[in-house]
Amino acid sequence: MTLFDANTWIGRWPFAFLPAHDARSLVEHLHRHGIRRALVSPLDAVFAPEPGPANRALLRATRGIAALVPVPVINLALANWREELAACAADPRVIAVRVLPNYHNYRLTSRVADELVGELQRRRRRLIVQVRLVDERHEYFALRIKGVPTKAMGTFLARHPQLPVLAMGMYRPEIRELLPRHPRLLADLSLAEWERTVADLLARVSPRQLVFGSHTPFLITAAEVAKLTAAGVPARVATRIATGNLQRFLGE
Amino acid sequence: MCIIDVHTHPVCFREGRSRAAVDALVARGRALGIERMVALGDVLAFSRSQTAAQVALINDETALLLRWHPDYFVGFCYLNPTLGERAVGREVARAVGRGFRGLKLEIANNARAACMRPVMAAAEVHGLVVLQHAWSMTKIKQRAFHTDPEDVATLARRFPNVRIIMAHLTGCGVRGVLAAKSCENLWVDTSGAAPETGLMEYAVEKLGAGRVLYGSDLPVRDLPVAIARVTGSALDAATQRKILRDNARALLQLP
Numbered sequence A: 001m002t003l004f005d006a007n008t009w010i011g012r013w014p015f016a017f018l019p020a021h022d023a024r025s026l027v028e029h030l031h032r033h034g035i036r037r038a039l040v041s042p043l044d045a046v047f048a049p050e051p052g053p054a055n056r057a058l059l060r061a062t063r064g065i066a067a068l069v070p071v072p073v074i075n076l077a078l079a080n081w082r083e084e085l086a087a088c089a090a091d092p093r094v095i096a097v098r099v100l101p102n103y104h105n106y107r108l109t110s111r112v113a114d115e116l117v118g119e120l121q122r123r124r125r126r127l128i129v130q131v132r133l134v135d136e137r138h139e140y141f142a143l144r145i146k147g148v149p150t151k152a153m154g155t156f157l158a159r160h161p162q163l164p165v166l167a168m169g170m171y172r173p174e175i176r177e178l179l180p181r182h183p184r185l186l187a188d189l190s191l192a193e194w195e196r197t198v199a200d201l202l203a204r205v206s207p208r209q210l211v212f213g214s215h216t217p218f219l220i221t222a223a224e225v226a227k228l229t230a231a232g233v234p235a236r237v238a239t240r241i242a243t244g245n246l247q248r249f250l251g252e
Numbered sequence B: 001m002c003i004i005d006v007h008t009h010p011v012c013f014r015e016g017r018s019r020a021a022v023d024a025l026v027a028r029g030r031a032l033g034i035e036r037m038v039a040l041g042d043v044l045a046f047s048r049s050q051t052a053a054q055v056a057l058i059n060d061e062t063a064l065l066l067r068w069h070p071d072y073f074v075g076f077c078y079l080n081p082t083l084g085e086r087a088v089g090r091e092v093a094r095a096v097g098r099g100f101r102g103l104k105l106e107i108a109n110n111a112r113a114a115c116m117r118p119v120m121a122a123a124e125v126h127g128l129v130v131l132q133h134a135w136s137m138t139k140i141k142q143r144a145f146h147t148d149p150e151d152v153a154t155l156a157r158r159f160p161n162v163r164i165i166m167a168h169l170t171g172c173g174v175r176g177v178l179a180a181k182s183c184e185n186l187w188v189d190t191s192g193a194a195p196e197t198g199l200m201e202y203a204v205e206k207l208g209a210g211r212v213l214y215g216s217d218l219p220v221r222d223l224p225v226a227i228a229r230v231t232g233s234a235l236d237a238a239t240q241r242k243i244l245r246d247n248a249r250a251l252l253q254l255p
């Protein structure tokens, strides 16, 4: 099965013993697990004062590596977000941007999120919302960063019913609640799990709305791959989740 | 691949009780190379602190699994230690008569609580393994009844002749591994939360290959994903074999 991974990262994460991948080591690692292409964002953009330097480094590091589609991070709490978006969008490889509202101190229901939607539509770029990066129970003890609330996500999506949005890191109950109500919402599988995860989700959710995401390096890539490749769902459905839905989302 | 899964809930939140469901689970397990499953019971079926009748019902269901598939399931007896010494004694006696091999503690009380004394005494007398729920609870202020890895270590030091499994490596994390390190009578199972990179290798480095046991926490986790936590780690094949089967076989004295 060819896999197109919606959810990978380069850079260092300070709170766990994760490998700090650069673009080359990430590609090699993903290839060993049968992942031929991946969307990749810079971890350095999560806690930095502003994501610009990390985005620039991402675009530099992925140049010439066709397997990696760079996905810059936009921080809507900062006055320069439009400039940052413009700078990133000047690179034709940038098809989507990633936002992390709860790491960057704004709500998805705030007006600036609607303004971002307008900007992205004007520039024909896609929106990826990182609902969480890690299980909240395992955050560093002094941090209090909850996932993007399902309610806020629902409100935002209801305001933009035609907007395709890819949500990363949702839990199983969140996917089961939101996706049937919002047909243009896609979700990656990374943090959703139950016995026979994919079949379990498909009982509620359209096969057009799920995408494979390994969340490398946070999660064991082989385990996330197994979630789909050993799911026992019809090959046609598995292929959609492995590649087709993400390609459609990106307009390929 | 030959696997023993030390942490399963074939019946979970009242689902999975039918013969057909259990047969299907056994068939699926066998297809994935899982030769035995330790059935821990529907430990949160009614509440976090279940009545004596509820405890008995949960264990009756586990006994039924063993009757249906005696060569597949290994039974652990769920206990609510807060019900007191007599209730615990009664339930343990039933479990021993049924050939259960261990006791399962969930979140009725913290493992440091005094009510654990008769539980651990019974475990020692009958040679039962104790599987204690554990999670690094720094973020969740429920330590009155939730057990931290440090609490399991305290339990293990208080009862050095009882063999204890600390559940949820991924829930306990690096901190949990370090808490468990000095307790030779303490093992850790590989279940808990999403499959975080690096913890399996860290646990083996600190505890040695002999004290890590494969556990899935089925059905809360997906079996192929749970297995790939081990097979997809950087550990060598011999270490993986120990985690997936040999350690559990020795600990539970399985053929």
Ligand SMILES: [Zn+2]
Pocket: B007, B009, B217
């Ligand atoms: Zn469990």
